[in-house]
Amino acid sequence: MKNIFSIWQARNTENTGFEELLAPHIDRLYRLGYRFSGNRHDAEDLVQELLVKLYPRSTELSSIEKLGPWLSKSLYHLFIDQARRVTNSPVALAEGVGVELEAVACVNAGPDEYMLRQQQFEKLESALFTLNFDQRTLIAMHDMEGYTLPELTSMLDTPLGTLKSRLHRARASLREQLAEK
Amino acid sequence: MQCAELQQHIDDRLDKQLSEAECVEMDAHLEHCADCRCAVAEEEQLREALRDMPIPDASAGFAARALRRAAAANAVNQNHRPVRNRAFMGGFAAALVAGIVLWFVSGVYGPNGEIGTSQPQLAELSISLHETRRVKLSFNAPESMEKVRVSLVLPEHVELEGYPGRKQIAWYTNLRKGDNVLTLPLSGLRSEKGVFTAQIGTGKASKQLRFYLNVEQSGLSTLEAQGSV
Numbered sequence: 124m125k126n127i128f129s130i131w132q133a134r135n136t137e138n139t140g141f142e143e144l145l146a147p148h149i150d151r152l153y154r155l156g157y158r159f160s161g162n163r164h165d166a167e168d169l170v171q172e173l174l175v176k177l178y179p180r181s182t183e184l185s186s187i188e189k190l191g192p193w194l195s196k197s198l199y200h201l202f203i204d205q206a207r208r209v210t211n212s213p214v215a216l217a218e219g220v221g222v223e224l225e226a227v228a229c230v231n232a233g234p235d236e237y238m239l240r241q242q243q244f245e246k247l248e249s250a251l252f253t254l255n256f257d258q259r260t261l262i263a264m265h266d267m268e269g270y271t272l273p274e275l276t277s278m279l280d281t282p283l284g285t286l287k288s289r290l291h292r293a294r295a296s297l298r299e300q301l302a303e304k
Numbered sequence: 305m306q307c308a309e310l311q312q313h314i315d316d317r318l319d320k321q322l323s324e325a326e327c328v329e330m331d332a333h334l335e336h337c338a339d340c341r342c343a344v345a346e347e348e349q350l351r352e353a354l355r356d357m358p359i360p361d362a363s364a365g366f367a368a369r370a371l372r373r374a375a376a377a378n379a380v381n382q383n384h385r386p387v388r389n390r391a392f393m394g395g396f397a398a399a400l401v402a403g404i405v406l407w408f409v410s411g412v413y414g415p416n417g418e419i420g421t422s423q424p425q426l427a428e429l430s431i432s433l434h435e436t437r438r439v440k441l442s443f444n445a446p447e448s449m450e451k452v453r454v455s456l457v458l459p460e461h462v463e464l465e466g467y468p469g470r471k472q473i474a475w476y477t478n479l480r481k482g483d484n485v486l487t488l489p490l491s492g493l494r495s496e497k498g499v500f501t502a503q504i505g506t507g508k509a510s511k512q513l514r515f516y517l518n519v520e521q522s523g524l525s526t527l528e529a530q531g532s533v
Contacts, residue, residue: 141371141374141375142371145371146367146368146371149366149367149370149371150362150367153362153366153367154359157359157360158359163360163362163363164438165438166362167362167363167366167370168438168440170366170370171370171373171374174370174371174373174374175373175374175377175378177374178374178375178377178378179378243353244353244356244357244358247353247354247357248357262354265319266351266354266355267354267355267357269355272319272321287315287316287319287321290315290319291315294315294350297350298350301350
């Protein structure tokens with residue numbers, strides 16, 4: 124462990140630019156991660172994993188002109204990859220247990236958080252999480268976090284017309300879900 | 305402009321995708337159509353509610369801690385890489401070893417991001433008393449494997465959410481090639497330190513991972529929050 128510790132210190136010294144580069148973006152990444160995942164633990168895990176993956180690419184990051192949107196795009200792809208991996212993963216504790224564990228984790232999100240949530244938000248959140256990953260992330264980025272359509276066409280490599288159609292369908296699904304609740 | 309046409313373009317209007325002329329045309333219709341005004345207002349309210357949905361603050365010191373952990377995790381991965389390469393030289397047993405040398409335990413570091421150094425052999429993870437912490441174990445398999453036995457032995461002072469009182473849990477699973485992530489919500493029952501053991505293997509070979517789980521006393525604010533529920 125001593126050995127690992129000394130390596131960490133050495134690398135940290137070599138890569139001091141990483142912190143300066145990434146620190147201003149972490150709050151926004153966390154917000155976006157929360158919008159995607161719906162809970163603080165997963166949002167923090169998501170951002171943490173992104174940082175771990177990006178750390179060796181510090182030099183490359185410093186040459187990216189618009190780092191904020193680039194990071195958001197990376198977070199989005201990481202979330203989608205993770206979500207699909209979890210859905211398809213052969214690793215599970217036992218039949219049905221994964222669902223139970225996730226539910227427990229959500230309940231433990233914190234009493235303050237629950238007290239602050241109003242009924243409307245609970246209903247809206249519940250409806251949002253009936254949508255598929257793509258629809259939910261699109262609404263999260265555009266309608267909740269304020270990314271514009273031109274920004275999203277670049278971030279998601281999707282033509283404007285396609286994006287508008289998807290967003291329109293996502294909102295229609297959301298409205299249907301809200302009407303049912 | 306008719307009602308049906310207008311209502312098809314509400315999203316475009318709110319997304320600022322209409323030309324000035326189209327907006328003028330829409331406004332003219334809205335002036336004398338209460339149904340369409342209502343439809344636009346409803347959509348605006350939905351957008352406003354979405355924008356206003358609350359987001360809890362990240363945990364205290366998250367940004368600084370996450371940056372430090374990114375550096376530390378890369379050091380750990382770099383340290384393990386040669387072991388994985390060596391394992392590819394052997395047969396199945398070696399491949400299995402390769403499959404689990406890359407364990408990334410989310411939070412193998414202390415609250416401030418430091419790696420525990422008091423015990424030279426084992427990493428250390430600190431969690432707060434009465435707080436659930438989701439620990440991720442990542443199995444990196446060099447090839448897909450079937451009927452792999454995964455077993456966990458929890459220290460007495462730690463519990464896996466959903467399994468009260470269970471200190472040993474084992475099951476069979478398949479691993480696919482690449483990363484296989486297992487998330488364990490762990491909570492500390494009392495302030496103490498003990499060893500968490502995870503083992504993965506088949507009848508031919510197995511590999512064990514052990515690390516310290518240190519349950520620390522929660523801060524006053526946490527206790528107060530729980531008391532108010």
